[in-house]
Every structure is written in C-alpha cells, then in structure tokens.
C-alpha cells in the first residue's frame with residue numbers, strides 16, 4: 001500500500017472516516033467526545049488498539065498544528081484512559097504514530113497505535 005502524503009487535504013472517504021460514521025464496522029474498545037478506539041484488523045502485538053481523534057485531521061502534523069486545545073487534550077486523555085482500562089500501565093506499553101512516507105502511514109486519518117501484552121523490544125527494527 002502507498003504511504004500517505006501528510007500534506008494532502010483530508011479525504012472523507014478514508015477507511016477511518018467511514019468507521020467514525022459507522023459505515024464500516026469496527027471492534028470498538030472505547031469512545032468518548034474526542035476519540036474512538038478499536039482493535040487493529042491486523043494486530044502486531046497481543047494488544048494492538050488504534051486510537052483516533054473524531055476531528056478530520058490527516059496526520060499528526062495536521063492534528064498538532066490545527067486541532068483545538070480541547071481536542072488535543074481530550075485525545076491524549078483518552079489514550080491514557082484506554083491504556084489504564086486495558087491494564088497496560090503496570091506491564092507497560094508502546095505508543096506509535098506513523099507520519100508520511102518515512103513513517104509508513106497508510107491511513108490518512110491521524111491515529112495512534114497502542115501496543116502491548118508482551119515485551120516489545122527496543123524501539124524500531126527493519
């Protein structure tokens with residue numbers, strides 16, 4: 001799959017936009033005013049949850065520059081809540097956000113990967 005150009009305009013037909021609108025099902029883990037979280041369709045760890053803000057932002061760059069303080073704060077709080085609810089704080093977990101070609105972002109709606117459930121090793125391989 002082709003990596004996202006992080007500077008492109010938001011595409012309302014991207015797969016996560018469709019999940020947010022309920023047009024495509026997801027295995028929902030958490031939802032509040034600011035965020036939706038669901039299990040990754042191709043998990044890379046025993047726990048692999050995708051957390052997405054509800055606003056229309058292509059990438060972390062877009063989100064961090066343009067989202068309101070309430071949206072950014074609400075999203076960050078939601079990630080913390082989800083990790084606590086999944087019991088990941090004590091064993092530990094990893095947050096990952098891919099951006100653009102070098103980051104390997106495929107879906108053009110900003111998302112954080114919340115991974116855990118086993119020792120994930122040191123940082124990045126490959």
Ligand code: 5GP
Pocket residue numbers: 015026027038039040041042043050097098104105106107108
């Ligand atoms: P990215 O490389 O953009 O950071 O990661 C996109 C992630 O979305 C991948 O881990 C991929 O498995 C996941 N994904 C892609 N399409 C779907 C889908 O339709 N449903 C779910 N739950 N995950 C998806």
